[in-house]
Amino acid sequence: MIVYDTQLLENQVLIDEAQSLFKAGFISKEQAKEVETQLPELKQQKNILFRIALCLLGIVLYSSICGFASVLGLNLIDSNFTFFIYIYALIGFVGTEFFARQNIKGQGQDDTFIIGGQALLATAVGISSDGNGLLIAIIATIAACLTYLRYVKTISALIFAVSSAAIVIYGLFEMGSIGKLILPFAMMIYALGVYFICKKAIKKNPFSFYRKGLVWIKYFNLILFYVAGNYFVVRELSVVLLGNEIAPNSDITMAWFFYAFTILVPIVFLVNSLKQQNRAMLWIGLATTGFTIFTIRNYHHLLPTEVALTIGGLVLFAVAYFSIKKLKDKTSGITFQPDRFMNTSDFMHTEALLLTSQFGLKPEIAPEASPMEFGGGDFSGGGSGGSF
Secondary structure: OOOOOHHHHHHHHHHHHHHHHHHOOOOOHHHHHHHHHHOOOOEOOOOHHHHHHHHHHHHHHHHHHHHHHHHHOOOOOOOOHHHHHHHHHHHHHHHHHHHHHOOEOOOOHHHHHHHHHHHHHHHHHHHHOOOOHHHHHHHHHHHHHHHHHHHOOHHHHHHHHHHHHHHHHHHHHOOOHHHHHOHHHHHHHHHHHHHHHHHHHHHHOOOHHHHHHHHHHHHHHHHHHHHHHOHHHHHHHHHHHHOOOOOOOOOOOOHHHHHHHHHHHHHHHHHHHHHHOOHHHHHHHHHHHHHHHHHHHHHOOOOOHHHHHHHHHHHHHHHHHHHHHHHOOOOOOOOOOOOOOOOOHHHHHHHHHHHHHHHOOOOOOOOOOOOOOOOOOOOOOOOOOOOO
């Protein structure tokens, strides 16, 4: 099923790990270089700017091939437009296969072809089915799953996560009002179930090169779990999907539950992220906390905006200050010590720049050495040596 040599994929994981250890200071540059020398790897472009440039070049190449195919069938394209979109999608998959056969993975051009192939396939299915959302989601999910298993592309894993969630949503829409009514609860259950399945699969998966995609699917569903029960989302969707008109001084059904969910879930994310020392969950917790504040402020203006921002800033400052005081001397567990796996030099340079700009500090300049030597009586009577 996998088009690449699995050993090369495993080697790539080891090389990436070696680079991570080198940046953290655990191994030397020579040791990291030795790992790269000893392990053959796939052809990748690790410079993001070059990769973007090659991706743009891939768009030009893809468009040119599709244009050439259109010229060949110029007499048929007007009456068989949908068929040609299928052809364009097929070109994307054939191009992906071609690059994979050359051991190219993540250079930019291959990214363009695999994304274009899946997007055009979904478009063609949508035109053929008159916009049947459920059918589009099913085909997109199958295509994304197969392409991820064969080409190990993270973008395919993300497309799989989105389209599989769309299957549940459109499936509930097919049930009518009842499906729309239970949509938040069904999506919460679905997202939580996929999260734990991915969590278990990451531990038991024998192929380490599939781990990254599973991690992205896991965290996507963690975000989906919060969004599905967020009060703002549920209230606005109830208006759009069910046509409910919410009168002044009234609220949606089970509003207390969705309010509690909106407030408590980010707290659970933050607490678990600190317990598990999980940085990704910490960022998700912080993002959902911000969205929770937005949700509450959108419907309840307890304080003027400037007062609320001032109080919030003071609270955040107090939490940060006392947390630093408490954790600065700890060397294990939850600590304020710098993470060796993160490059903090940029922050240090930023701090120095701010100090210079705010306080007019300048780097210390060593005084120029005096041309007059003292200490041996060699010149000008400086010293008590025997010479003049």
